Amino acid sequence: MRFVALVGNPKPGSRTLTVASAAAEAIALAAGIDEGYEIIDLSVLSRQLLLPEPSMAVEDATELVTRADLLLVASPTFKGTYTGLLKVFLDRLPYRGLDGTAALPLLVMASPQHALAVDVHLRPLLVELGATVPTPGLAVLESELGRLDGVLRPWANRVARLLRDPLALAGLQPEQAAALPA
Numbered sequence: 001m002r003f004v005a006l007v008g009n010p011k012p013g014s015r016t017l018t019v020a021s022a023a024a025e026a027i028a029l030a031a032g033i034d035e036g037y038e039i040i041d042l043s044v045l046s047r048q049l050l051l052p053e054p055s056m057a058v059e060d061a062t063e064l065v066t067r068a069d070l071l072l073v074a075s076p077t078f079k080g081t082y083t084g085l086l087k088v089f090l091d092r093l094p095y096r097g098l099d100g101t102a103a104l105p106l107l108v109m110a111s112p113q114h115a116l117a118v119d120v121h122l123r124p125l126l127v128e129l130g131a132t133v134p135t136p137g138l139a140v141l142e143s144e145l146g147r148l149d150g151v152l153r154p155w156a157n158r159v160a161r162l163l164r165d166p167l168a169l170a171g172l173q174p175e176q177a178a179a180l181p182a
C-alpha cells in the first residue's frame, strides 16, 4: 500500500506541511496503514518545476505520485482555490495520471468563506486526473490549527471507513482497491 502526502505550499516549513503530516499520521493510524506514508513537499522543487529542463527530483516526485494507491493532496488556499505551484506540478502528470489512486483533498485557509473551495476546486482537479475521491475534502481554518487533532481525527476516521467501502472505491480497479487497507 503506497500512501503519499503531496504538499503544494511554495513556502518551506509551512503550516500546511505540518497539517498534511498530522493528517497523514491520523489516516495511517485510523486505517491501519503499517507502512506509513511518504511526503512530497513541493517547496523544495519550486525552482525546478518552473524550468524547462528535466529534473530528476521532479521526475521522482511525479513517479511517486502516479504510483500512489492513496494520495493526500494538501495546499494553502490562494485566491479562493489552491496554489499555482500545486497546479504546475499536477500539470506534469500524464492524462489520467491518477487513474487507480484514491485521492484525499485538503486545504488550509484563513477564511471560512472559502471552505467549499476544497470540494468545488481541488476535488474536480483530482477527478480530472483520474483519481477516485471517496470522501468530502477537508478545509482546515487557521483558527483551528491550535486544536488540529480534533479536526483531523473525525476526518481520518471517515477516510478509514470509506477506504473499506467497495461502493466508495467503485472507480478503482479490483487489484488497486485490494492494495488499500482491509
Ligand SMILES: Cc1cc2nc3c(=O)[nH]c(=O)nc-3n(C[C@H](O)[C@H](O)[C@H](O)COP(=O)(O)O)c2cc1C
Residues within 6 Å of the ligand: 009, 011, 014, 015, 016, 017, 076, 077, 078, 079, 080, 081, 108, 109, 110, 111, 112, 114, 142
Ligand atoms: C497569495 C495568498 C492568497 C491567499 N488567498 C486566500 C484566500 O483566497 N482565502 C483564504 O481563506 N485564505 C487565503 N490566504 C491565506 C492562506 O490560505 C492561509 O494563510 C494559509 O494558512 C497559508 O498556509 P501556510 O500557513 O501553510 O503558509 C492567502 C494567502 C496568500 C499568501
